[in-house]
Amino acid sequence: MNIEVKYNEMIIITTDRGATMEYRYDIALSYAKENEDIVNTVYHYLKAENITAFFAPSSEAQTLLSGQNQRKIFYRIFGMESKYVALSVTKHYVAKKVPMEEAAIAFSKHHGDGRVIPIYLDGTPLPETLFDPNSTNYYCSSNEAEIASLIANRIKLDKQPEQMPKAAVPPAHAGNTMNIHDNVAGVILSINELNLGKKDD
Numbered sequence: 001m002n003i004e005v006k007y008n009e010m011i012i013i014t015t016d017r018g019a020t021m022e023y024r025y026d027i028a029l030s031y032a033k034e035n036e037d038i039v040n041t042v043y044h045y046l047k048a049e050n051i052t053a054f055f056a057p058s059s060e061a062q063t064l065l066s067g068q069n070q071r072k073i074f075y076r077i078f079g080m081e082s083k084y085v086a087l088s089v090t091k092h093y094v095a096k097k098v099p100m101e102e103a104a105i106a107f108s109k110h111h112g113d114g115r116v117i118p119i120y121l122d123g124t125p126l127p128e129t130l131f132d133p134n135s136t137n138y139y140c141s142s143n144e145a146e147i148a149s150l151i152a153n154r155i156k157l158d159k160q161p162e163q164m165p166k167a168a169v170p171p172a173h174a175g176n177t178m179n180i181h182d183n184v185a186g187v188i189l190s191i192n193e194l195n196l197g198k199k200d201d
Helices: 033-048 059-065 068-079 093-094 096-110 144-159 185-199
Strands: 005-006 011-013 020-023 025-030 084-090 118-119
Touching: 011 059, 025 033, 025 068, 025 096, 025 144, 033 084, 033 144, 059 068, 068 084, 068 096, 084 093, 084 096, 084 144, 093 096, 096 118, 118 144
Parallel strands: 025 084, 084 118
Antiparallel strands: 005 011, 011 020
């Protein structure tokens, strides 16, 4: 069984064989500039869940990036220092060099372990050379609260494997039907749904 604790802002994982892996972030958020507002909202929802997320415009990230070789730092963050990487994929994302480099780094470093999560905001897919179109390890949503809730649940399930039997773990993609009611973003989404319901009455 893996043991995971946080120490000095790094997530330290000890495996049964005694090897350790260290992560500065639970998740890094990759996106195109045109979609920054959506990702900014997702980032703040994740912070409310005590999930450490790398979001480049945040004050914490700007402090880290200040005066440094940003290309090297991004390589470390998206390749080695984040346990998960979320790709906010749109037509703008796939057309830009930097976001696609971040995606390529994440996929190459995580070696298909399922910790790189494409989120299709507008239905634009990643190139097949980068991501298997038959994979179910992705989400389709442009709702910030839903995206944050899905990510938060994914990370929390991974953090508490001993409390979640395999049969109870939901698939990565199931029409976005994962339980979203155990976190802040899920509660906000539920409230929005109730408000929408009232308008229909």
